[in-house]
Amino acid sequence: MLVVGAPFGDGHMRAAEAVGRLLRQRDPALEVAVEDICAHLFRPLRLDRVLRTAYRWSTSRFRGHPHRRLYQVAGRWPGVVCRLSDLALGAAAARWLGRMAPDVVITTHPVAGYLCARRRPAPDVPVIPLVTDSGPVNRIWFHGRYDRLLLTDPGTREHAVRLHGPASHVHVVGAPVLSALQAGRQQADSRDRLGLGQRFTVLLTAGGAGLGHGVLAAARQLADSDLDVQLILNAGDNKALLARFHDLAAHRPWLVRGVSDDFEVLLAACDLVIGKAGWFTLNEAAFSRRPTLIVDVVPGQEEWNAGAAEALGVARRVQPSEVVSWVRRYADTPDLLRTDFALDESAEFVAGWPLRLAHALDDLVTIAGPTTSRTGDAA
Known part of the structure; x- marks a missing residue:
C-alpha cells in the first residue's frame, strides 16, 4: 500500500499519515509506505521545500490573491494544469512508482493523484484519491481516471458524483484525523x-x-x-x-x-x-x-x-x-x-472515519474494526 501526499497545506500529509497509521495498526502484515511525492521527483532542487515555500508566499502575500488566482486557474482549466504537471514531472513520477511497485495507491492531493493515475506502474493498480477539502471542491480533484473517490465531507458527495460518477464509486469516509486512532x-x-x-x-x-x-x-x-x-x-x-x-x-x-x-x-x-x-x-x-x-x-x-x-x-x-x-x-x-x-x-462523525474507510476499501484490503475513544472533556 502506498499513501501519497504533497507539501502544500498540512492537511494533505496529515491525512496521508493518519491513513497509513490505520493500515499499519489494523494489519501489521501489510506493508505500508506514506510518502510526500514531491520529495522524490526532483531531488537536486528539493522540490518539496520549494513548493512549501511557494505555497506559504502565495497564501500570505498580497492578501492571498496569488493563491486565489492559482486556485481559480486549477478549477477552470484542470486538464491544462494536470497535463503541464505531467509534462514536467511525469517521467520522474513513473520511475519512482516503478521502484515502489505498489499494489494500491491512495492519494491526498489532486495533482499527486493525477500523476499516480497517469503513471501507475501497471493498469490494474487502483489509484484512489481521498479528497481532503469540503463542499464543492476544486474540479482538479476529479480530473483523472480513478477507481473510486473517498470524501471527507458529506456535502461534497453530490458535487463529486456530478463531476466524477458513478455514485457507487464515491464514498464518504470523513476526515481521517490521527487523534481518532x-x-x-x-x-x-x-x-x-x-x-x-x-x-x-x-x-x-x-x-x-x-x-x-x-x-x-x-x-x-x-x-x-x-x-x-x-x-x-x-x-x-x-x-x-x-x-x-x-x-x-x-x-x-x-x-x-x-x-x-x-x-x-x-x-x-x-x-x-x-x-x-x-x-x-x-x-x-x-x-x-x-x-x-x-x-x-x-x-x-x-x-x-x-x-x-x-x-x-x-x-x-x-x-x-x-x-x-x-x-x-x-x-x-x-x-x-x-x-x-x-x-x-x-x-x-469524525470518530467513525476508520470504519467507513475500511468499508470503502474492503474489496482491496482488510482493515479490522478499530476502537475509538473520546478525547478529554472540557473543564
Whole structure:
C-alpha cells in the first residue's frame, strides 16, 4: 500500500499519515509506505521545500490573491494544469512508482493523484484519491481516471458524483484525523504535561504551515487585553511567525510552540481554538469537542471550509478585533461553549472515519474494526 501526499497545506500529509497509521495498526502484515511525492521527483532542487515555500508566499502575500488566482486557474482549466504537471514531472513520477511497485495507491492531493493515475506502474493498480477539502471542491480533484473517490465531507458527495460518477464509486469516509486512532486525553492531564495551570485556556494556531495574518492579529489583541486566560501560540513551521509569538509571550506565562507532533495534546489542553479554516484542523478540533473561532481564511478552498464548519455548528467566523469580547464571554461562562456550538454530532462523525474507510476499501484490503475513544472533556 502506498499513501501519497504533497507539501502544500498540512492537511494533505496529515491525512496521508493518519491513513497509513490505520493500515499499519489494523494489519501489521501489510506493508505500508506514506510518502510526500514531491520529495522524490526532483531531488537536486528539493522540490518539496520549494513548493512549501511557494505555497506559504502565495497564501500570505498580497492578501492571498496569488493563491486565489492559482486556485481559480486549477478549477477552470484542470486538464491544462494536470497535463503541464505531467509534462514536467511525469517521467520522474513513473520511475519512482516503478521502484515502489505498489499494489494500491491512495492519494491526498489532486495533482499527486493525477500523476499516480497517469503513471501507475501497471493498469490494474487502483489509484484512489481521498479528497481532503469540503463542499464543492476544486474540479482538479476529479480530473483523472480513478477507481473510486473517498470524501471527507458529506456535502461534497453530490458535487463529486456530478463531476466524477458513478455514485457507487464515491464514498464518504470523513476526515481521517490521527487523534481518532489514539487514546483519549484528559484536559487536566494534558495541561499538566504542558506545564499549564487548570484554568481557561485558548489555543491560537496558524496551522502546520504557520499561515494567516489574522491569527497573529488576534494574538496581539489578546496580549493588549486584561483577560486572565492561558494562551498556547502554535506557529507551525513558520519561523518568522514563531519569533513574533515569542515576542508577544515575553514576560507572560504563555506557551509558544513551533513544529509539533503532539497537536492533540494542545487541543485537549484548551477550551477554545482560534485559528484559520484548514479543514483538518477544524475536524481535529471538532473531534476533540473544542469549538473554533475562525479569524483567517486562505482565499479559495478555505472559504468553503469555513462555511461548512459554521453550518455544522463547530465554528464561527469572527474578526481579529472581536476575539477579546468572545474570549471574555466564554472565560466568564464556559458553559456557553456548549450552547453556542454543536460539537457532539460532528465529533461522533469524525470518530467513525476508520470504519467507513475500511468499508470503502474492503474489496482491496482488510482493515479490522478499530476502537475509538473520546478525547478529554472540557473543564
